[in-house]
Amino acid sequence: MTGSDTGRTSPGNTAPGNPAPDPPGADWRRLPALMLAVAPATALLKLAPALIVLVLFGAGRGSGVQLWIAAGIAVFAVGAGVIRWRTTRYRITPERVELHSGLLNRQRRAVPRDRIRTVDLTAPLLHRLAGLSVVRVGSGQSGKESGLDLDAVTTPEAERLRRELLARPAPATGSVPDPTGNVPRDTAPAAPAAAAPEPGAEPVPGAEPVSGVELDRLDWSSLRYAPLTVSSLAAIGAVAGAGWNLLREADVDPRTLPGADVVAGELSTAPIWASVLVGAAALLVLMVAGSVVLFVERWWAFALTREPDGTLRVRRGLLTRRSLSVSERRLRGVTVTEPLLVRTLGLGAQAGALTVGLARAEGEQGGGSSGALGPPVARDHAHAVAAAAARATHRVTDGPLRAHPRSARTRRLTRAVLPALLLPAAAGVLLAAGGPAWPLPLAAVPVLVAVPLGLDRYRALGHHLDDDYLVARQGSLVRTTAALRRDGVIGWRIRQSRFQRRAGVVTLEATTAAGGGSVVVLDVAPADAVALVAAVTPEAVTPFRS
Structure with a gap:
């Protein structure tokens, strides 16, 4: 998708490995000349704290070395801005967006428009x-x-x-629904004919932009x-x-x-x-x-x-x-x-x-x-x-969510309380060794907080499946409710640790190409996990039923 090289190029060249001729009208463009002022000013603004320290340090000690250093930095920023403006150009073709930049290290980048x-x-x-x-x-x-x-x-x-x-591309006759999205492929939501211009069309001079x-x-x-x-x-x-x-x-x-x-x-x-x-x-x-x-x-x-x-x-x-x-x-x-x-x-x-x-x-x-x-x-x-x-x-x-097994509540309490018990244990060892007694009551505070925190984490657990969405919720410090479209699920992952096997629960992940890559249904009963997979993607469990 992208690439860079250090070789010399001409404005008419295409990305390496793609020697197709330039399409008509795909002329290279430069950045506006205003960048000759904005780029150096932006760089100097980022360096302002260091420049202020250099100026104050040099003025306070009667030395001009720091002042010369600050002036040199300013000149360098201006020169870098000029070089950047002179060596940067871009163009947009029907297939891709291209950007060429750099003087000593020449870079070429291209992003296909369909990506x-x-x-x-x-x-x-x-x-x-x-x-x-x-x-x-x-x-x-x-x-x-x-x-x-x-x-x-x-x-x-x-x-x-x-x-x-x-x-978007122009709607095609007989288009089919997008298997991974919630809008039909290559189609746009219905809109009045006068409300939206043709995609990619130039705006009409004097016309108000469509809001x-x-x-x-x-x-x-x-x-x-x-x-x-x-x-x-x-x-x-x-x-x-x-x-x-x-x-x-x-x-x-x-x-x-x-x-x-x-x-x-x-x-x-x-x-x-x-x-x-x-x-x-x-x-x-x-x-x-x-x-x-x-x-x-x-x-x-x-x-x-x-x-x-x-x-x-x-x-x-x-x-x-x-x-x-x-x-x-x-x-x-x-x-x-x-x-x-x-x-x-x-x-x-x-x-x-x-x-x-x-x-x-x-x-x-x-x-x-x-x-x-x-x-x-x-x-x-x-x-x-x-x-x-x-x-x-x-x-x-x-909406209402399906509760998870009681063993999930035990796991939430255990995972919250056990780490909190380390502080009282350390305070007890310190007291037994002749240390002060006041850390012991303070160390008990995290334990008292851990219990409601664990219960809150269990109350947050839940899932639901309707005709369009798989909904899953979890978390206490940050409670997240995710609604993933059923046709956005591209795979499943079922995990079960040793402790989960003893508790009789599993973690089900509905993988997707969006967000963090998956929606997690935490500590769910194995039967519920299989039912979710079978309901959303029946073909995924067919081999195991035959």
Whole structure:
């Protein structure tokens, strides 16, 4: 699918091993000249912390070496941007998308158009100011060579490329249903004749662009879920760590900041519990405020639409605008995830898509998990969004599920409690050796938490099979309900460990080409597992019945 070489090429050459002549009209194009300013500015912005430290370090010591180093970095960034613009070109043919780039290390990349799964339009702040967008073409394979990036093209050109690359072939007479998707192969959902242009057709000058059907948009009440997501809290920790490292590199002691000595003096005279309480409260306020800011930046102007070209499109972002389009032909199902804090304190959830070709790198876990269809919202709303995205007539992820055997509850409790018992055991050994007694009651807390956690994990287990979907649910810290289309199942895997054999349960995996590669039905009775396989793919068990 992709390739690279270090040889010299000409604009008329095709990918290695494919000497077919260039089709008419497939001319090579260069990136806009605005990239001569945007590319160096972007590089300097990424290097800004290091450059600031160099300038401050050099100015504070009366030496000009650091200043010369900073100037050299700036000149190098500008030169690299010019070389990149001069050596990068791309073209789109009826068969593939090609990108040639590089001076010393010449690279050629080509993605066949029939393998294109996603088109992601991203516009960081500097690109937006210049009217540019980055076009990421995804082929659904992992690794750096899974697609190609056009960084960058004008925003109108990016939108035109999105429509062109995701356009479906013209409907064929007597088309048959797609065995691995929920939309008939080579056909589009019915739409009024005047509503959608022909796939790949050029827009009519002066005509208004065709808008999609809106499935969801941002509700600011969802802000209450922002501090409850682990990814937001982790991001705040990363930002705080980077800020601390920057202060250390700049030889700045936080204790010398204005007012720091007063606060330190007050805390030094206060009881230890008061100091801990103040520190915890300050940290909590910082994390909540930071998570809200990250939520706003990530989900600003969010909208989920079904486009006339047969794609689901997610648009969002404040500083960096992002638009991810996924062909509905690649949709295999939907998910609803419920993190523990969001589920317990806010009754919230997040809808997602099981889509062929949507790599994990093209989404953000938690703040948009892989295939996320929106931010965390109210639980009922998340189930409704998932059903709308799947074109389901009912909430497939919100129905009653078949309970799993009681032996599965024993396994959940055992797996939760046994690791927690290690802490009381260690505290007991320490006490027997003459150590303090206070760690023992603290070590008992995880045991008390492990019991309800194990019971909650068992209550989450369940599965259901209807005419269209296999639904499976599991998890406690992050409870996930996955609804996989029956025609999206491409195989089965049944696993049973030694402990599962003693408990009389198995783990059934319905393999698919979407999401994580499988939907897991955990600790199910063997008879139920066989019944599911026989109901979804009867041909898989026919040899064993004959």
